[in-house]
Amino acid sequence: EVQLLESGGGLVQPGALRLSCAASGFTFRNYVMNWVRQAPGKGLEWVSGISGSGDSTYYADSVKGRFTISRDNSKNTLYLQMNSLRAEDTAVYYCAKDRAVTTPYLFDYWGQGTLVTVSS
């Protein structure tokens, strides 16, 4: 059974935070992994994706230069380092497994999400 467990969310002043997503139930290194966020009362916004090998990364324009996605295939864990956080980054952040190997294609499993609140 595929399981994705996000952690690391919380209340943060404008600054930095690192999210983690522990994956199990599938061969982690074989799939693209993504972060998708949802601001309170708003729609889904794709944030970032990373290829199975970790060699290719993709970012939404809204986070480019501030967020960094990475993965540790030996630990079956996905990360999102978020720097220069702004109030508009406040959202539930979901980890989503992809069905593809190199480029985001289909989000077939989702975690339950972790809430990040940016407030001074």
Add this chain to the structure above:
Amino acid sequence: QSVLTQPPSVSAAPGQKVTISCSGSSSNIGNNYVSWYQQLPGTAPKVLIYENNKRPSGIPDRFSGSKSGTSATLGITGLQTGDEADYYCGTWDGSLREWVFGGGTKLTVL
């Protein structure tokens, strides 16, 4: 402003049919597969349709998808109150080199 355009809301009576449109461009829908996601209140999204018109195992055939040119459509027949949710289309945009979602459509089953 989302790259993919969906109606903010649709509604229909139980047992009826509804369609939700998703309009894009040649850089996204026109040249890539579309997937659809259902988000029930207070839960994480789940995939309903992938590769324009395929259903994952466990998704009833009341849900269908189609694509024509730069638009895609989700159809739901035999509406049930349990179908009340937000629905999102999504695809890869080759020009932006980003995944894009539609703004979402709230389905109300009256």
